[in-house]
Amino acid sequence: xxxxxxxxxxxxxxxxxxxxxxxxxxxxxxxxxxxxxxxxxxxxxxxxxxxxxxxxxxxxxxxxxxxxxxxxxxxxxxxxxxxxxxxxxxxxxxxxxxxxxxxxxxxxxxxxxxxxxxxxxxxxxxxxxxxxxxxxxxxxxxxxxxxxxxxxxxxxxxxxxxxxxxxx
Numbered sequence: 001x002x003x004x005x006x007x008x009x010x011x012x013x014x015x016x017x018x019x020x021x022x023x024x025x026x027x028x029x030x031x032x033x034x035x036x037x038x039x040x041x042x043x044x045x046x047x048x049x050x051x052x053x054x055x056x057x058x059x060x061x062x063x064x065x066x067x068x069x070x071x072x073x074x075x076x077x078x079x080x081x082x083x084x085x086x087x088x089x090x091x092x093x094x095x096x097x098x099x100x101x102x103x104x105x106x107x108x109x110x111x112x113x114x115x116x117x118x119x120x121x122x123x124x125x126x127x128x129x130x131x132x133x134x135x136x137x138x139x140x141x142x143x144x145x146x147x148x149x150x151x152x153x154x155x156x157x158x159x160x161x162x163x164x165x166x167x168x
Contacts, residue, residue, distance in 0.1 A: 018142040032150025039154050052087050055102075062123060069124045071115055082110050099127050100165040132166040 027034055041050060056079060060069045070079075082105050085095055095109040104125045112119055139159060143151050 018139060030150055032147045032152060035147070035155055036152045039152055052083075054083050054086075060124065062120070069120060071117065071119060075115060078111050100129070101127055101132060101162070129166060132162075136163045136166055 041048060058070055058073075058076065061067065062069055070076075082095065086103070089095070092103075095106055096103040097106045098104075104127070105121075107121070110121070112121070136159070140163070143155070143159065147155075
């Protein structure tokens with residue numbers, strides 16, 4: 001996940017960084033320990049209700065026209081409806097299909113009835129392999145530079161698995 005650099009960061013201009021919510025400059029302790037702390041939540045005594053994590057890019061653009069692929073804020077509830085259904089699913093593959101980066105909505109899983117104009121759902125959920133190959137290299141560099149040897153083994157394993165999926 002990326003965010004735009006802020007004045008508090010040591011970066012200049014409108015650089016996009018692998019820094020969720022631009023919070024890296026504000027961590028008061030070792031970033032690897034911070035990640036390990038959150039990963040430890042899964043092994044704590046019950047009842048532990050870990051959040052489900054979804055990535056949504058509301059601002060993806062059509063490379064040919066430069067127009068946004070998703071119609072806008074007033075329609076975001078449609079994607080959120082799919083997310084809520086995923087959280088209460090009975091099967092792993094319910095209303096979703098596996099991709100190299102995780103689960104994506106299957107065809108027809110997001111309600112598009114009544115949208116003004118056509119939404120190219122194929123383009124919206126396209127997973128360009130070349131992009132993800134570059135992305136994994138940037139993620140590897142980010143974790144090497146920012147976390148180093150303190151990177152939790154679980155994060156290293158997830159990154160390695162992602163690298164394997166996008167390069168094979």
